[in-house]
Amino acid sequence: MEEEEWNGDLAIGITAAIGVLWWLVWDLFVYIKTNTSDYTMQYYDYTSNTLTEGLPIGWFWGNLNHPTMGWTAATYLTVFFGYFIVSFIELIGWILWLVESEERGTGSWFFNMWASYVGLYGSWILYFLTVLFPILQLAQINGDIFLPGWINGIVQLTVFTLFWLASGLVHLFMVPYLNYEYDNATGGAKAIDCNCERHLADADEAPEINAKNLLTKLSSCSAKLQNKQCGPEIVQHMNEICTVERASLNQVEYNKACADQYTGRCDLPRADGETEWNYIKKCEVRRRVGGGSKAQVPDATDVNEVVKVIEEAEPDTGADW
Numbered sequence: 001m002e003e004e005e006w007n008g009d010l011a012i013g014i015t016a017a018i019g020v021l022w023w024l025v026w027d028l029f030v031y032i033k034t035n036t037s038d039y040t041m042q043y044y045d046y047t048s049n050t051l052t053e054g055l056p057i058g059w060f061w062g063n064l065n066h067p068t069m070g071w072t073a074a075t076y077l078t079v080f081f082g083y084f085i086v087s088f089i090e091l092i093g094w095i096l097w098l099v100e101s102e103e104r105g106t107g108s109w110f111f112n113m114w115a116s117y118v119g120l121y122g123s124w125i126l127y128f129l130t131v132l133f134p135i136l137q138l139a140q141i142n143g144d145i146f147l148p149g150w151i152n153g154i155v156q157l158t159v160f161t162l163f164w165l166a167s168g169l170v171h172l173f174m175v176p177y178l179n180y181e182y183d184n185a186t187g188g189a190k191a192i193d194c195n196c197e198r199h200l201a202d203a204d205e206a207p208e209i210n211a212k213n214l215l216t217k218l219s220s221c222s223a224k225l226q227n228k229q230c231g232p233e234i235v236q237h238m239n240e241i242c243t244v245e246r247a248s249l250n251q252v253e254y255n256k257a258c259a260d261q262y263t264g265r266c267d268l269p270r271a272d273g274e275t276e277w278n279y280i281k282k283c284e285v286r287r288r289v290g291g292g293s294k295a296q297v298p299d300a301t302d303v304n305e306v307v308k309v310i311e312e313a314e315p316d317t318g319a320d321w
Contacts, residue, residue, distance in 0.1 A: 008177030012115050013094035015170045019087025022163050027079040028057040032155050038148040040069055071137035072149050075156055078129045086122035086167070090114055104185040112182040116175050123167040130160040180227075194230035196221035196288040217289040225281045234284050238262045 096107025242258035266283035
């Protein structure tokens with residue numbers, strides 16, 4: 001089945017995991033020397049009476065006021081706290097979300113809240129500082145490519161700009177999906193009602209009135225099922241009525257087989273080039289609000305055409321295909 005939807009929690013969770021990896025590698029352990037004369041990370045070891053290479057995690061705390069490398073120290077400091085606040089804590093929240101997949105609780109609330117506010121705004125504001133400070137460091141060096149901090153500044157500017165944009169855009173586009181997922185699971189304000197009323201013709205009404213009522217329900221149901229939050233419900237229903245033998249099929253293969261069986265029961269014409277997922281959603285509308293078990297719901301809004309469909313349709317037998 002051609003699934004066209006996104007899972008907000010998955011996208012944000014993976015981004016947080018990459019952010020933690022960025023935090024561990026580029027902040028705690030990596031400094032790239034400009035040349036062999038770059039002694040930025042070296043310190044004197046009084047135990048062995050030798051110069052020893054240190055790590056950024058131990059260097060930046062005492063070098064914020066360094067006359068030539070202060071902005072590099074500020075970059076490491078900002079990454080240390082910024083990525084911890086945004087990505088590390090968000091990753092913990094995502095793990096709690098996964099643990100509570102069966103029943104949403106406090107952990108899921110925390111992940112939804114943290115991603116919606118700290119994750120979204122922190123990605124754009126805090127992470128921007130990790131881009132700004134390398135720029136200031138490079139500006140202070142003023143193009144002297146042989147000075148300490150030049151190569152490291154270029155690398156920091158590149159990797160932190162990429163993640164600043166990636167994390168910001170992922171949160172910008174995926175947080176609404178995460179909010180819907182959480183509200184659907186908990187009955188929150190943004191929950192989507194995927195239920196559609198079945199059309200029942202009123203024998204006392206004129207066919208034209210029944211046709212208009214059918215069109216109204218068609219429109220309402222179609223709008224609901226286009227929402228990504230109704231996708232899992234549609235797939236769940238297909239699997240519930242699926243008679244395909246699971247055997248050695250994985251979940252994707254099984255969903256595909258059930259989808260093929262499901263669409264095979266649908267009597268609606270499939271447009272040229274129409275994706276399988278769009279066709280499934282159209283068939284689901286037909287199943288839920290169709291005028292009869294064999295009725296083909298027209299795409300057109302011509303009342304006379306709908307009247308004809310209703311009059312020719314067999315009585316609804318309640319079949320749950």
